[in-house]
Amino acid sequence: MPKPGPVSRREFLRQSAGLVASVAVGGATGWFMAGTGASLAETAQPCELAIARGEPPARLVEVAVAALGGMERFVSRGAIVVVKPNIGWDRTPEQAANTNPEVVAAVVRLCLAAGAKKVKVFDNTCNDPRRCYTRSGIASLAKEAGAEVSYIDARKFKVMEVGGEAVSSWPVYTDVVEADVLINVPIAKDHDLAGLTIGMKNWLGAIGGRRSRLHQRLDEAIAELSRFFRPDLTVLDAVRILLRNGPQGGNLSDVQRMDTVAAGADPVAVDSYGASLFGRDAGTLGYLRLGEQMGLGTTDYRRLDVRELNV
Numbered sequence: 001m002p003k004p005g006p007v008s009r010r011e012f013l014r015q016s017a018g019l020v021a022s023v024a025v026g027g028a029t030g031w032f033m034a035g036t037g038a039s040l041a042e043t044a045q046p047c048e049l050a051i052a053r054g055e056p057p058a059r060l061v062e063v064a065v066a067a068l069g070g071m072e073r074f075v076s077r078g079a080i081v082v083v084k085p086n087i088g089w090d091r092t093p094e095q096a097a098n099t100n101p102e103v104v105a106a107v108v109r110l111c112l113a114a115g116a117k118k119v120k121v122f123d124n125t126c127n128d129p130r131r132c133y134t135r136s137g138i139a140s141l142a143k144e145a146g147a148e149v150s151y152i153d154a155r156k157f158k159v160m161e162v163g164g165e166a167v168s169s170w171p172v173y174t175d176v177v178e179a180d181v182l183i184n185v186p187i188a189k190d191h192d193l194a195g196l197t198i199g200m201k202n203w204l205g206a207i208g209g210r211r212s213r214l215h216q217r218l219d220e221a222i223a224e225l226s227r228f229f230r231p232d233l234t235v236l237d238a239v240r241i242l243l244r245n246g247p248q249g250g251n252l253s254d255v256q257r258m259d260t261v262a263a264g265a266d267p268v269a270v271d272s273y274g275a276s277l278f279g280r281d282a283g284t285l286g287y288l289r290l291g292e293q294m295g296l297g298t299t300d301y302r303r304l305d306v307r308e309l310n311v
Contacts, residue, residue, distance in 0.1 A: 046067070046068055046069035046073070047067050047068060047304075047305045047306065047307040048068075048265070048266065048269070048304040048305045048306070049262065049263075049264040049266065049269055049270065049273065049301055049304045049305070049306045049307070050064040050065070050068055050262065050263045050264065050306075050307050050309065051064070051260065051261075051262045051273065051306065051307070051308045051309065052064040052067075052260065052261050052262075052263075052308075052309045052311055053258075053259055053260045053308070053309070053310055053311065054259060054310055054311030055259055055311065056102065057100050057102040057103050057106065057237075057239045057259075057261065058102050058103070058105065058106035058109075060103075060239070060259070060260070060261035060311055061106035061107055061110070061235060061261050061263075062106060062110065063309050063311055064235065064261050064262065064263040064309070065107075065110055065233075065235070065263055067263075067307045067309060068233075068263055068264065068265070070114070071110040071111060071113065071114040072114045072115075074114075074181055074183070074232050074233045074265075075110075075111050075114040075115065075116050075181050076114075076115065076180070076181075077114070077115030077116075078115065078116075078117045079111075079115070079116050079117060080116070080117055080118050080120070080178070080179050080180045080181070081111045081116045081118070081119045081120070081179060081180065081181040081182075081183060082119075082120045082121075082122075082175060082176055082179040082181070082182050082183070083107050083108055083111065083119055083120070083121050083142075083147065083183045083185055084121075084122075084123065084182065084183065084184050084185060084202060084203075084205065084206060084231075085098070085099035085103075085104045085121065085123060085138055085185045085186070085187075085202075085237075086098050086099045086123065086185075086186050086187050086197075086202055086205065087099070087122075087123035087125055087129075087132050087133055087136050087138050087205075088123060088125050088126040088127070088132065088205060088247065089125070089126060089127050089132060089136075089247070089248050089249075090127040090128060090131040090132050090135055091132075091135060091136065091248070091249060091250065092135055092136070092137070093136065093137050093240070094240070094252060094255065095242075095249050095250055095251075095252065095255065096187060096189060096240035096241060096249060096254075096255045097187075097189065097242060097246070097247065097248055097249045097250070098132070098136040098187060099136075099138065099185050099186060099187045099237045100187065100237045100239045100240065101136060101137035101138045101140075101141040101142070102141065102239075103185060103235065103237040103239065103261060104121065104138050104141065104142050104145075104185055105141040105142055105144065105145040105147075106145075107183060107185055107235055108121065108142055108145040108146060108147040109145045109146065111181075111183070112145075112146045116181070118148055119146065119147045119148065120147065120148050120149075120150065120175055120179070121138070121142045121147045121148070121149045121150075122149065122150050122151065122152060122173075122175070123152070123205045124152045124173065124204075124205045124206065124207070124208065125152075125205070126248075129151045129152065130151070133149070152173065152208075154208070156173055156174045156175060157171035157172065157173055157174070157207075157208040157209075158171065158172060158174050159171050159172075160172045160177070160228075162224055162225065162228045163224075163228070164220065164221070164223075164224030164225075164227070164228075165217075165220060165224070166214065166217035166220035166221040166224055167214065167220075167221050167224045167225060167228075170207050170208075170209055171207060171208035171209045172206065172207055172208075172228075173206050173207065173208065176206045176229065177229075181232050181233075182229060182230075182231045182232055183231060183232060183233045183234075183235065184202055184203075184231040184233070184234040184235070184267065185234075185235045185236075185237065186198050186199040186201075186202040186236060186237065187236075187237045187238075187240075187241070187242075188236060188237070188238045188241045188242075188274040188277055188278070189242030189246040189247060189249070190242050190243055190245065190246030190247070190249075190254075190278070191246045191247045192245075192246065192247070193215055193218055194218055194219070194285070194287065195280070195284070195285050196246075196271075196274070196275055196278060196280060196285060197246065197247050198236065198270070198271040198274040198275070199231075199234045199236060199267050199270055199271050199274070200222050200223065200225075200226040200267055200268070200271050200287055200288070200291060201222050201287070203222070203225040203226055203228075203229050204221075204222070204225065206225075206229060207225065218287070219285075219286030219287040219290055220286075220287075220290060222287035222290075222291075223290035223291045223296070224294075226267060226287075226291055226296055227291075227294050227296060230267075230296075231267060232265065233263065233264075233265055234263065234264060234265075234266075234267050234270040234271075235261065235262075235263045236261065236262040236270050236271075236273070236274050237261060238258045238260040238261065238262065238274065238277055239257070239258065239259055239260065239261065240255050240256065240257055240258065241255070241256050241258055241277055241278070242254055242255055243255070243256055243278070258277060260277070262274065266296075266297035266298060266301075266304065267291070267296060267297055268282075268288055268291045268292055268296050268297030268298055268299055269297050269298050269299070269301035269304055270301075271285075271288055271291075272288055272299045272300070272301045273301045275288070282300075282301075283299060
């Protein structure tokens with residue numbers, strides 16, 4: 001029998017739940033530098049990739065998303081939204097192994113303000129989930145922001161056709177594929193096998209099974225899972241980045257404070273910008289090259305309409 005063709009979360013939704021609207025964020029090519037202390041009003045014309053620098057983290061999220069045209073471009077009133085951070089490790093925010101909790105909470109608040117009916121936050125952790133959710137700070141701040149925070153329920157995994165060569169079919173968490181809107185909220189950090197783990201690799205936290213089996217063809221697996229899930233928006237946490245000994249880290253000397261958040265609808269471009277924070281060219285990361293070949297986005301993020309904002 002021929003191998004099933006490439007599918008995606010949106011295809012699953014069309015087949016099982018009806019139409020899902022996609023969002024395209026456009027704009028003219030070129031760079032735009034906003035002044036220090038940019039207000040939301042200054043970012044009314046949507047761009048394709050927004051980079052906000054400064055403090056506090058929540059404000060960076062607000063400014064970056066506003067530069068894309070606001071969360072309303074991605075979240076419709078009454079939508080069920082999944083916000084997928086990295087909560088994989090029993091580490092504190094200062095150790096930069098998990099997504100910054102203030103970034104996650106800010107995304108949740110923006111979704112609810114845009115009219116989301118429900119915002120779900122979860123991750124298939126590597127360490128004990130209760131310790132990861134607590135020490136990361138994500139569980140408490142996301143709940144306070146109004147999210148439904150839950151541990152992974154093994155009964156919610158369903159084997160689905162992913163349609164790839166490295167990942168043909170795999171147990172996928174149904175809450176992810178059934179969401180109206182999917183927002184990826186990764187942290188940028190070193191990874192011993194992938195080189196870097198940013199947004200595209202974060203989807204390994206949305207599947208079950210023996211994930212170590214994918215390490216033999218990890219670049220392909222990352223790209224194929226990214227093609228399947230196809231997030232509506234990626235909000236990259238680079239408040240702190242883990243330079244060495246990833247993905248778990250642990251030593252504060254491996255962490256660099258960047259006070260940066262980047263956001264965009266192009267997952268390859270966002271990851272490519274994230275790679276630049278480590279001095280890495282996107283072409284050196286196999287999953288980014290494959291993602292571009294699959295039509296998921298561009299590794300040359302500078303060709304997009306990029307807006308940089310100082311907060």
